[in-house]
Amino acid sequence: MRKVAVVGVGETKFSAAQEKTSVELFAEAAMEAITESNLKPKDVQALFLGNVLGDFSEGQGMVQVFAAENIGCRNIPANRYEGACASASMAVRDAFMWVASGFYDIVLAGGVERAAAMGTALATRTFAMSSDSRYEFPSGITFPALFAMLAHLYAARYGIPIDKLKEQMATVSVQSYHYGMFNPKAHLRKEVDVEAILKSFMVSTPLQLHDCCPFSDGAAALILASERAAKKLTNRPVYITGVGQASSGPLANQQDYLPRLQAREISSQQAYNMAGVKPKDIDVCELHDCFSIASLIAAEGLGFFEYGKSGEAWMKGEAAIGGKVAINPSGGLKSKGHPIGATGAGQVYEITKQLRGEVEPERQVDGAKIGMTDTLGGDGGTLVNMVLRCGW
Amino acid sequence: MEYKLAFKDYNEALKRNELLGLKCRECGTITVPPKMACRKCASLDMEVIKLMGKGKIQTFTTCNVASEGREDELPYIILLVELEEGAWIMGNLAGTDPTTASMELIGQKVRMAEGRVFPGDRYSAGEGTSPVFRIEA
Ligand SMILES: [Zn+2]
Numbered sequence: 106m107r108k109v110a111v112v113g114v115g116e117t118k119f120s121a122a123q124e125k126t127s128v129e130l131f132a133e134a135a136m137e138a139i140t141e142s143n144l145k146p147k148d149v150q151a152l153f154l155g156n157v158l159g160d161f162s163e164g165q166g167m168v169q170v171f172a173a174e175n176i177g178c179r180n181i182p183a184n185r186y187e188g189a190c191a192s193a194s195m196a197v198r199d200a201f202m203w204v205a206s207g208f209y210d211i212v213l214a215g216g217v218e219r220a221a222a223m224g225t226a227l228a229t230r231t232f233a234m235s236s237d238s239r240y241e242f243p244s245g246i247t248f249p250a251l252f253a254m255l256a257h258l259y260a261a262r263y264g265i266p267i268d269k270l271k272e273q274m275a276t277v278s279v280q281s282y283h284y285g286m287f288n289p290k291a292h293l294r295k296e297v298d299v300e301a302i303l304k305s306f307m308v309s310t311p312l313q314l315h316d317c318c319p320f321s322d323g324a325a326a327l328i329l330a331s332e333r334a335a336k337k338l339t340n341r342p343v344y345i346t347g348v349g350q351a352s353s354g355p356l357a358n359q360q361d362y363l364p365r366l367q368a369r370e371i372s373s374q375q376a377y378n379m380a381g382v383k384p385k386d387i388d389v390c391e392l393h394d395c396f397s398i399a400s401l402i403a404a405e406g407l408g409f410f411e412y413g414k415s416g417e418a419w420m421k422g423e424a425a426i427g428g429k430v431a432i433n434p435s436g437g438l439k440s441k442g443h444p445i446g447a448t449g450a451g452q453v454y455e456i457t458k459q460l461r462g463e464v465e466p467e468r469q470v471d472g473a474k475i476g477m478t479d480t481l482g483g484d485g486g487t488l489v490n491m492v493l494r495c496g497w
Numbered sequence: 498m499e500y501k502l503a504f505k506d507y508n509e510a511l512k513r514n515e516l517l518g519l520k521c522r523e524c525g526t527i528t529v530p531p532k533m534a535c536r537k538c539a540s541l542d543m544e545v546i547k548l549m550g551k552g553k554i555q556t557f558t559t560c561n562v563a564s565e566g567r568e569d570e571l572p573y574i575i576l577l578v579e580l581e582e583g584a585w586i587m588g589n590l591a592g593t594d595p596t597t598a599s600m601e602l603i604g605q606k607v608r609m610a611e612g613r614v615f616p617g618d619r620y621s622a623g624e625g626t627s628p629v630f631r632i633e634a
Contacts, residue, residue, distance in 0.1 A: 225562070226563075226564070226565035226566075226568070227565050229562060229563065229564045229565065230564035230565040230566070230618075230620070233564050234620070237530075238621060238622075238625075239504050239508075239530075239622075239625055240504075240530040240587070240625070241587045242615070242621070242625060243613075243614075243615035243624075243625035243626055243627040244575050244587050244588055244589050244627040244628075245560060245563060245564075245567060245570055245573055245575060245589070245615075245627070246575060246587065247560060247562065247563065247564060249560075249562065250558050250560045250575050253558035253560075254556040254557065254558045254575065254576075254577060255556070256558075257556045257557060257558065257600065257603065258555060258556035258577070258603075260600065261555075261556065261600070261603045261604075267600050306561075307561055308561060308562050309558045309559065309560045309561060309562065310558050310559040310561075310598065311558075312558075354532075354536070355530070355587075356577070356587065357577055357584075357585040357586050357587045358536055358585070360555075360577075360579070360584070360585035363555075363556075363577075
């Protein structure tokens with residue numbers, strides 16, 4: 106297998122409902138990545154694109170072929186990936202494998218979504234399509250409801266009084282909002298305190314509005330290149346040194362692990378083993394905080410903190426910049442936003458910028474050498490992890 | 498290879514307040530909802546059995562935001578129940594006020610009271626049924 110580097114990245118602002126089409130959004134992110142890589146569209150050999158809801162948000166299936174043609178990548182193979190919120194990470198992982206295998210030298214990977222444009226009712230319905238439609242949707246399951254059930258289960262399993270857990274979860278949101286304040290590409294840019302969080306609308310007990318990420322519009326794109334190609338294009342390649350992906354079935358059938366998510370534990374072990382690193386080696390991690398409780402579960406599944414102890418870690422600043430591991434300095438899904446088909450590529454964008462030392466000083470993890478991404482789709486149905494490392 | 502307990506038959510039974518599952522002849526595990534392979538050992542050798550519909554609440558939530566077209570159902574309680582036969586299942590809770598549902602629900606014994614039919618919407622392939630539980634007196 107060959108080494109594979111991220112040589113250029115691009116991202117639109119993540120936002121509330123806006124008027125650009127999915128093709129336009131992705132075109133902007135893609136050209137930023139291609140230009141930053143000192144390449145031209147004709148140099149791109151294949152496109153791997155995450156997109157979940159284009160069929161519903163704009164009646165557009167097969168967005169990948171229109172995106173490829175639109176940016177001048179004529180007639181290249183173009184694949185669409187759908188794994189709910191993990192779609193773009195699946196696309197990046199597959200792109201990685203094709204370059205690693207030697208089949209391609211230069212590929213474009215990323216994702217695009219117009220989730221905000223759909224409005225809350227339709228977005229809630231379509232997000233629920235990633236739960237079991239025949240056996241669990243009849244009960245009225247929604248994306249917040251499933252993480253709400255995990256929150257109650259987490260409190261019961263680890264013997265944490267629910268009020269204490271809610272305070273811990275609020276601390277997670279406070280930190281994410283704080284870093285997002287300094288990220289010009291973030292969707293929600295405001296300081297929010299614990300009191301405001303605990304007063305916000307109750308979406309699905311115990312999760313309140315500020316425990317939940319927003320529906321966002323946005324796109325992100327990366328150019329992946331073989332080591333040889335990368336060395337000609339940049340003196341600051343960021344290598345993808347480990348990848349992992351795993352799946353699980355319906356929520357109730359994950360009974361032996363809940364509130365842990367087995368797919369994450371399998372996927373992250375694959376990524377750690379391949380990269381030859383351990384959780385303690387990770388300087389910065391963008392993890393899947395679709396809900397505040399999801400951050401706690403993720404940080405434990407990735408091995409950063411003991412089971413049931415993540416909330417305390419956040420409260421002690423161990424998940425902040427300067428702590429044990431800097432988690433979500435982009436603002437995470439909570440503040441940066443969650444254009445679901447693009448989210449994973451947005452995480453790789455952030456880690457690449459962090460390792461290059463190119464983000465705003467208020468949220469830069471100084472001297473970061475090794476970063477990680479964690480992207481979850483559905484109710485733990487798909488998990489993708491990546492480890493990235495400075496190549497200079 | 499024929500599917501042993503298809504959605505249609507499982508769903509028809511649930512509408513009659515009958516919960517069906519599959520018992521593995523190799524490892525004894527109960528698989529519900531039905532699958533081609535045992536959820537534990539992946540054996541295909543399973544027989545259809547009738548489950549008691551009794552169990553214990555593992556977790557719950559009171560949902561205040563619904564999917565498009567299901568707003569009239571709000572607020573409602575969703576549960577994960579551990580059945581006496583060992584499998585977990587998703588369902589709803591009746592007879593308990595959703596607005597006051599609290600952590601005390603966890604661990605309570607419940608019994609299936611009915612199958613509640615979701616008639617389906619423009620996206621779903623017809624109806625589906627949710628097992629509705631009640632706290633055992
Ligand atoms: Zn078995």
